[in-house]
Amino acid sequence: MRECVIIDGARSANSRAHNEKGWFRIARPDEILTKVYDGLFARNPKIKPEDIEAVFVGCANITAMQNDIGRLAWLAGGFPESVATNTITQQCPSGMSAIEHAARAIMCGEGDTYLAAGVEDMQKVFMAMHMDFAPRLMQRYNIAEIPMGNTAEKVAEQWKVARVDMENMAFWSHKKADEATKAGKFKKEIIPMEGLKDDGTPFVVDTDQWIRGDISMEQMATMKPAFKPDGVVTAATSSPLTIGAAAVILMERSKADKLGLSYHLKYEGGAMAGCDPTVMGIGPVFAVKKLLARKGMKVSDIDIWELNEAFGSQSLACLRELGIAENAPFKNVNVWGGALALGHPLGESGCRIVVTINNIMKTDYPNAKYCVAALCGGFGNANAIMFSKA
Numbered sequence: 106m107r108e109c110v111i112i113d114g115a116r117s118a119n120s121r122a123h124n125e126k127g128w129f130r131i132a133r134p135d136e137i138l139t140k141v142y143d144g145l146f147a148r149n150p151k152i153k154p155e156d157i158e159a160v161f162v163g164c165a166n167i168t169a170m171q172n173d174i175g176r177l178a179w180l181a182g183g184f185p186e187s188v189a190t191n192t193i194t195q196q197c198p199s200g201m202s203a204i205e206h207a208a209r210a211i212m213c214g215e216g217d218t219y220l221a222a223g224v225e226d227m228q229k230v231f232m233a234m235h236m237d238f239a240p241r242l243m244q245r246y247n248i249a250e251i252p253m254g255n256t257a258e259k260v261a262e263q264w265k266v267a268r269v270d271m272e273n274m275a276f277w278s279h280k281k282a283d284e285a286t287k288a289g290k291f292k293k294e295i296i297p298m299e300g301l302k303d304d305g306t307p308f309v310v311d312t313d314q315w316i317r318g319d320i321s322m323e324q325m326a327t328m329k330p331a332f333k334p335d336g337v338v339t340a341a342t343s344s345p346l347t348i349g350a351a352a353v354i355l356m357e358r359s360k361a362d363k364l365g366l367s368y369h370l371k372y373e374g375g376a377m378a379g380c381d382p383t384v385m386g387i388g389p390v391f392a393v394k395k396l397l398a399r400k401g402m403k404v405s406d407i408d409i410w411e412l413n414e415a416f417g418s419q420s421l422a423c424l425r426e427l428g429i430a431e432n433a434p435f436k437n438v439n440v441w442g443g444a445l446a447l448g449h450p451l452g453e454s455g456c457r458i459v460v461t462i463n464n465i466m467k468t469d470y471p472n473a474k475y476c477v478a479a480l481c482g483g484f485g486n487a488n489a490i491m492f493s494k495a
């Protein structure tokens with residue numbers, strides 16, 4: 106089997122998906138995505154858009170502005186018509202799925218160079234837009250238990266995750282994201298692009314909008330439950346509605362060597378797993394276990410983890426169930442903060458956490474060997490991906 110390496114990865118900053126306050130409130134998701142491509146091609150002059158075998162783009166809600174966004178963004182961005190594109194969806198893991206499709210194609214010899222991306226604008230294409238549930242689905246499940254927030258409450262109840270532990274997780278997520286931002290850690294991955302301040306003034310967006318350096322446990326304790334009156338999940342312990350795009354260039358290893366390109370991580374494999382959609386947040390447990398079992402590895406073999414924080418409840422339940430960590434602050438998980446602080450533009454996140462873990466491994470843990478990124482997805486689809494130091 107051939108080897109697949111990450112040549113480079115980049116992303117936009119994540120903006121709030123808010124009609125009045127969102128920094129990208131008038132930008133289109135296709136524009137944000139192609140600005141990320143532009144940034145990647147500009148800093149990798151040895152790779153031309155026409156050299157790309159195909160572009161895989163993950164997006165959760167493929168409707169309206171995001172309908173076949175893989176193809177339409179590529180064409181709108183002025184990129185060559187001859188390059189094939191494939192928009193794919195797997196809800197939140199969509200962007201990770203895109204990377205896996207590209208990596209597998211490289212490994213089995215269908216092509217040498219791929220672009221894999223993830224994108225979502227949760228303001229202009231809101232969650233569940235144009236959704237039409239099958240009547241038979243409603244016979245199989247209590248439909249009131251399917252929306253994401255309700256699944257987060259159910260996971261908190263079944264896995265006994267206390268509200269204060271979720272708030273503590275949010276606290277550390279923001280603190281780490283704030284520290285990483287101030288230390289310039291995201292500079293390498295964020296492609297600056299124009300946005301709007303609250304008052305409508307244009308400015309260059311190069312940091313994530315939701316991060317709160319001044320987050321307080323006391324204030325979070327006063328917040329109302331977001332999804333049910335007697336619930337434990339609040340806006341602080343839910344990933345915020347956000348807008349963003351991320352992309353990676355993947356290449357067959359010997360081709361990268363021939364071109365004299367540097368790389369840090371090599372693709373080791375991915376695993377998808379399905380679970381009960383009413384507790385979809387627990388899905389990464391099954392995906393990670395499957396991946397580790399296939400590789401003949403244990404949790405302790407993995408140096409660095411990115412476990413997407415869709416909700417504090419599900420993320421903590423997964424970390425505990427897998428025996429990775431009990432409570433924040435974590436040693437080797439979401440090292441530069443997670444989605445509770447950085448945001449979670451659904452289809453983007455699976456790709457974003459790979460972009461980030463690539464940079465974490467390169468800059469903070471240059472000698473670490475293995476890393477895994479994983480995330481849950483709406484309706485019970487989870488995904489996990491492993492890389493090793495190349």
Ligand SMILES: CC(C)(COP(=O)(O)OP(=O)(O)OC[C@H]1O[C@@H](n2cnc3c(N)ncnc32)[C@H](O)[C@@H]1OP(=O)(O)O)[C@@H](O)C(=O)NCCC(=O)NCCS
Pocket residue numbers: 197253254275317320321324325331339340341342343344345346415416449451481482483
């Ligand atoms: C929880 C949720 C419903 C809240 O949405 P919302 O009511 O629009 O609220 P916001 O996110 O704008 O936050 C509400 C307020 O609480 C504040 N807030 C949020 N977290 C806070 C914190 N840690 N400390 C203090 N204030 C906080 C916000 O700043 C906001 O006030 P502002 O507009 O004045 O800034 C929404 O974020 C959500 O649905 N998240 C989950 C998304 C999802 O399902 N993703 C898929 C996962 S699988």
